[in-house]
Amino acid sequence: MSNASRFQFIKSQHVPTLTVLHAAIEDFSYDRHAHEEYAFGVTLAGRQDFFSGGRFHRSSPGNVILFNPEQVHDGEPGGEHALDYLMVYVHPEQVNAQFAEVLGHEKMASFRSDSTLIQDAQLRSAILELARLVTSHAGSCIDQENALYQVIERTVQLGGVSQPNQVLTRPDALLGLAKAYIHAHLDRDISLDDISQAAHISKYHFLRLFRQQYGITPHQYVINCRINAARAALDVGTSLTEVALRYGFADLSHFNRRFKRIYGMTPHQYQRDIAR
Template sequence: MPNASRFQFIKSQHVKSLTVLHAAMEDFRYDRHAHEEYAFGVTLAGRQDFFSGGQFHRSLPGNVILFNPEDVHDGQPGGEHTLDYLMLYVAPEQVNSLFADVLGREIGAGFRSSKTLIQDARLRGAILELAWIVTHDVGSCIDQENALYKVVERTVQLDGAFEDVQRTTRPEALLGRAKAYIHAHLERDMSLDEISQAAHLSKYHFLRLFRQHYGITPHQYVINCRINAARAALAAGATTNEVALRFGFADASHFNRRFKRIYAVTPSQYRRDIAR
């Protein structure tokens, strides 16, 4: 039987950092991972099964899926039918000002939705409208920006909150040090001892706390961050071999396998898609 899974990334030609994924999945499963962007998705057909926020979810056609930056999740088709869905990815810096405007605040950074699986026709329609005009490269920059604003506006209306840095717990603050260290050293080899020392925690306490808090191990998080950084480098024009070497993968084959577990396509396929 032919492979029914298809994945296509389409980068907006007008709105920086905005990318659409149209996926049809039959025999593929994502590893647990997290994106640095906001992700707004709609299940079009089939059933979308995924883990996020300590819970297992099942999304039926018409449902909206919303991931905040760094929300750990996986994903796979559920049931007997091919899963068909759309997902919008947009960097926080692209929408922070929009969140601030909708909420009447001066600063929009830190917005997080408390809802992951949403049933709302207006939000679904706004996401589908934006995905369509990006996919078909319709309209001007202001048209796409206005469509993105509608997505943000409805997301805020449904539910959302700003993170309060002053309310960060001590464990979160310590783990935040570890994450900052990881991001600052993605291009060199890192040991668990170094990362745990950056968090001012013993290695084994750090391991338990990190996995308990984020749902993945520090090693998985390091690989995830390197793949996300590699995706940005590919989008900027770097070759697969350059990126593999830069971010510490053994070779292009190793990099390909790791990249595909998170983005469902090879680095070369991704680079080709977004270059269109």
């Protein structure tokens, strides 16, 4: 990757877990990965090509991209022009109550949008206004909270699935056990045998089922979870060396390579950005 691609993360000074990414990309492509947060994006210039939900998408300027938590995706510039886009990330714990309020549900486990690539001027404007408030360090806490609420409200109006009492299929339940085991043991040297035994299915059936369900291998998922956990540790100022060792990376060089494939920058650059 040359200096032609630029990435900047800006954390809200008022709303916990609210972060904006502004990226300008010419020669970079993301590995397939998933975030723990909701991600609301707007393509500003160029074309944004990505895979998600079992299909490929092409986002032209003005389109909205919406990823639900743990929705696997990748991304790269498409066409002849550089890609410029904004993405707003916010953790489900920060917005579940807002989703529930808009839907009129007092108790709701989660909300998932029906659509990934959206053409809607109202939602686009709401995302851009929220991103502006965060990136310019403008407005008070209530200003940013209100802007976030506008994004949530319009997202619900455009359609989705609320899950107050989700009934899981047997494969979903078994893979849920596997994912829970992975999250509980990110700081350990876990094996496929360990994970498949936690899910109570054979290793090879587990491999096929996991990839079919999520679009990535268990190994990719483990690395992705470790990178996301590492990012959370960087957010609170943990040293790079401590984070790398805690989450099973051989050394800082290995940590740098893995982190960069998902976030477009090194852990040091990321920690420097969010400290501003």
